[in-house]
Amino acid sequence: MTQPDDRKQAVLPSPLQTLLLGDLDRNSPKNHLPSLHSLALQVQHNLQYMHSWTDLRIHTHSPITNQPLPRPLLSGLPPLRLYVHPDEQIELLKQADRQRIANKEAGGGSNALVIKPDPEYEWILPTRLSEKWTLRRLADVFGAISMVPPEGDSAMVNNHGQANRWRSTKRIVMATADTDSTIVYYIIHDGVVKPRPN
Template identity: 60%
Template sequence: MACPADVKPPIHPSPLQLLVTDASLLSPSHLPSLQTLAIQIQHNLQYQHSWTALRLHTHSPLTNEPLPRPLISGLPPKRLYVHPDEQIELLKKAEQDRQVRSRQGDNNTALDIKTELEPEWVLPTRLDEKWTAHRLSDVFGAITVVPPDEEASDTSEDRPANPWRTVKRIVLAAVSTDSTVVYYIVQDGVVKPRQN
């Protein structure tokens, strides 16, 4: 039995459309367009890049004032940035471990570099937005070095678990008009160049 020509099959919204149109996720402190952009980036991080512990932030963990725009925090599946001095220490430790394995008769000569995962801040933006040092400074001024732990009772805690992480950083997520997302790491202030 065929459908009449004038009857169209029902259109089912995608999971992302359902997520973006969920009014319960929206906060009155930001424009709905900025919040849906943040939800879109959160969806991309979770389902395309396997991030976990994702949270949408609308207020500063320092002052509890509204953030300049909604931010996301989360845990990437692997470490995004290793400080150059930490990189040297990790290589030294891995070389020592390799030498110990070699003395024990292990023929595995690969360096086994172990890094702990770190939570990151993510700033959702559109590719055509103009970002100035002043606008970025406003964002950095409202956040802690690492995102607050969801279970922690004191959200003003600003000490990272990693002693090498001394400056604030964000992952700038830029969405183009075709919904492609490009991610850049932006750090607050001057940072020692990374060794390759």
């Protein structure tokens, strides 16, 4: 007669746990808490696999001073432009209207206004919902970053070889993670920004 096996079956870690644990062992910087680096990896995973961002990178040092950042930040390229300056939006609408009229006079095209600005590299600030953020803490983050992430310098130039003159203030995407792994994203600008027209 055989005895029942009282041993517990091994529980394999999820793919996300494997990513976090493996990457923490290899790449965790000594100047940031492992929990902050783990949070950055969680946000990176969410952006890549749920929101189709590309060229995602974790930054631990300021591109301006090369000093450690207040906490790990991410940078990456979203699939679509996240923010269009109100004046740029008006200019894009005028250009699209001129193109629509030209197509109509040439005997083709539709009456739709087609506006599709190129995506831009963004900074991402991974946070937890339980954290308390003050203007001072945000100012410390803004003070340590450049207008665009280092790999995004070339993205400041559009398809016509011109720099994006509308991007005149620093901005970050604040990624706020809850305990249930839900992540909500907010765009935060450094300073006063012209409001969008209704």
